């Protein structure tokens with residue numbers, strides 16, 4: 001990489017939407033002076049001007065149901081709005097002195113003109129961050145850290161001609177992003193959407209679904225209110241959606257539902273037409289459990305909770321830990337996981353034996369051993 005490219009390149013993991021003079025200036029500021037300092041000056045001027053990481057400002061918290069809300073965020077520099085509908089994004093929020101990271105599905109269409117993104121969050125009784133976001137404790141103007149949108153649960157462009165969506169609870173959120181995108185692009189094909197929720201007041205985006213259903217002949221929305229009508233039975237698909245076997249299907253909801261769907265699609269030999277978001281529900285608010293961490297090379301051991309990063313655990317135990325930024329950007333803290341499990345606190349991704357993990361943003365998910 002030439003000097004110009006090196007200066008212009010964004011900080012690691014920050015994907016710029018396009019090259020610009022601003023990128024040049026910001027990259028140069030970040031690279032040509034001592035690490036950490038220029039960015040800190042930029043924060044003073046505007047907290048969204050960061051070359052080191054993606055940030056955003058919460059501009060609206062809009063209730064959807066009693067226990068869910070849409071959060072609208074205006075991302076700062078370097079955010080690539082060209083994500084795929086159905087993908088999720090990691091959000092970092094600073095509460096009570098520490099950063100909490102969780103991932104939520106994007107409900108806004110990509111390249112939405114007003115350069116904002118939205119996520120929908122359902123408060124989980126055991127979920128600290130989701131309850132915090134939905135409960136009104138996070139005012140507009142709050143700065144959040146953002147991880148690049150990712151995930152394979154995504155809608156292709158153009159979409160297939162026949163689609164079946166099966167969702168339950170907050171599993172509707174990525175599908176809402178897909179529906180809004182197709183509607184905005186004027187390319188809503190033949191879509192059947194089956195959604196389950198306990199009662200009418202638990203149906204997120206209910207009015208929007210009704211309006212879409214009324215406006216588009218080809219969009220059929222079937223809402224199953226499980227407290228009144230019982231669970232939706234996959235065996236009734238032949239009546240509800242006779243050509244379901246021909247459709248590309250996207251399913252998102254609680255794991256037992258997804259397991260059942262997977263079995264049925266496999267038995268029919270059509271699982272190549274099935275797209276599932278297995279992490280959507282478990283990922284939201286997945287907390288690491290903590291455990292006993294062994295640092296093999298240093299011969300140190302320590303027991304930590306799920307909120308302590310493996311980097312902090314190593315430092316506390318006296319192990320020699322490499323690190324640079326401590327923020328998940330520089331990658332210098334990456335070490336192999338010899339055994340056990342760890343969890344990426346930003347995305348909720350589980351790491352298993354043999355994988356290389358970033359210790360500054362990962363915590364123990366049970367006992368584990370690191371090659372450090």
Ligand code: FES
Nearest residue numbers: 325326330331360
């Ligand atoms: S990525 Fe920089 S210390 Fe972990």
